Amino acid sequence: MRTFRARRAIAATAVALAALLGAGGWAADTQTAVTGPPPGSAAWTADTASGLRPPDPATATPAQVAAFFAGLTPAQQDALAARHPLVVGNLDGAPVRLRYRANTLALTAERDRELARATDPALTPQDHQAARTRAERYRTLLDGGRQILAFDPRGRGQVAEVYGNLAAARRSAVIVPGSDIDLLSFDRAGDPYGSPAGMARALYGATDGQSAVIAWAGYTTPVGLGPDAVTEDLARAGATRLTRLLDGLAVSTRPQAPPTVFCHSYGSVVCGLARPNPAQASGLVVLGSPGMGVDSAADLDPRVPLWATTRNGSDWIGDVPNVRLFGLGHGADPTDPGFGARPLPATGSHGHSGYFTPDTASLAAYAAIALGRG
Structure with missing residues (x-):
């Protein structure tokens, strides 16, 4: 029986890789994470x-x-x-x-x-x-x-931007993006709600400006659907940088509560590996997630609420099996009831990056959570 389960897991990993290849094509190049001091x-x-x-x-x-x-x-x-x-x-x-x-x-x-x-x-x-x-x-x-909180020209470039008054806002939020985000794609005109800047603007507007929002492209993201996207090396490096950001906000701002962290796609792996505590985050929200690098919500800090957005029918990430074997894959599906996350609706959203689109149930839910009404 044990041999059978192992073979089934290996087969599932192969299927996962095939699904990734079919979804967007294999990116042969790998990225070197920008780490260390500026x-x-x-x-x-x-x-x-x-x-x-x-x-x-x-x-x-x-x-x-x-x-x-x-x-x-x-x-x-x-x-x-x-x-x-x-x-x-x-x-x-x-x-x-x-x-x-x-x-x-x-x-x-x-x-x-x-x-x-x-x-x-x-x-x-x-x-x-x-x-x-x-x-x-x-x-x-x-x-x-524009309020640029971080800027690093090394590599593909990193940037973070603040929407709203971070010093005076009672609540705040951080957007952690997934693959293919860097200095040049941080704010894509052709994808207004799929870039971190667009997501942040949409959330800021949905809260009527009551929550400051940080669009954080502060780590080296995978390019395409290749080796980096199915492994956790870049996510681990990103988790270290995210932790420093959250620790920095705790001592340089005075909000009513720590920020709510919204984690899109591969960014949810970064958030899972960062495992923020209550001093760093008021809650985690994942969307379009391939997994969080953990087996269940129990592997995260139980004092930090976790929400998982129900995938819409046109989000291709739903075709990727949730496996984690031999360093490949990102583990269990956060939207599975057995994972332990609180579910959020996605009615009205479309595609992998459409969850922050105005007039969707997902954005309305995100705004409520960002304002502490979750």
Whole structure:
């Protein structure tokens, strides 16, 4: 019997991989997770002009970062942000308004650098086009007073944006996206409710602005449906970064409660592996989930409520068997009643990324939960 079960599990894994291949095609390339301290950290730690030694971004906790900035005057804080924008803008625990300022400076510098690359005769036409594309992306992030909480140009680029007043809002929420999200796809005009920025805008509007919402593209996501999408390496790296974000919000903002975390697709694996506690999150909501990297809700912190959105009939993720074997797959289906999550409706939604579309039952439920009415 044991041999039979093992063979059945192996067969199920093969079926899962086949389903993934059929759903979107195999992406042969794998991604290297962006980890570690932000660019410029060495110069930051050596800067003692304020009379204090700055916390090492590689080892300091968000609470230690917050304590350091609390010992500085506003002028000293602004001076550090001007000298080290990429560090200050990505330091979880730093004052939110200072991170906005630092990231404006960092985006401006990176835009100017890419514009220079776009006319560099030593580069190829392909390099010129890539530089123009990035420069335009940076320009759009600088337009209209956008509140950029994090910006890292390394790799495919990472970014986080805040909708609403994070310092004054009584409630807050974080959107954790799935595959194919990076600096360039963070806010796709052709998919208004399928990108993290679009999801955040929709949720912010559905709460009538009563909940601040963070669109967080702060980890290296899989590209396509390939090796990275069916394994957890990128999710583990993302879980570490998500944990730091949540710890940073706990010491740099003063909401009525910790944020509700909404986890889409592969992002639900990130959330499952992060296992937030009540000081970090008021609740977890998964949608379009392939699994959370755990066997059941009992493997998560029981003090943090978990909701799972019923899949709509056109969400292809429902065709992927929920298995976890030999490092492949993401485990049990959170929408299965036996998993232990609270169910949420999805009436009116369509496709894998349509759950935040206005006038859907899912978005109405998300707004209620984000406002603490779950």
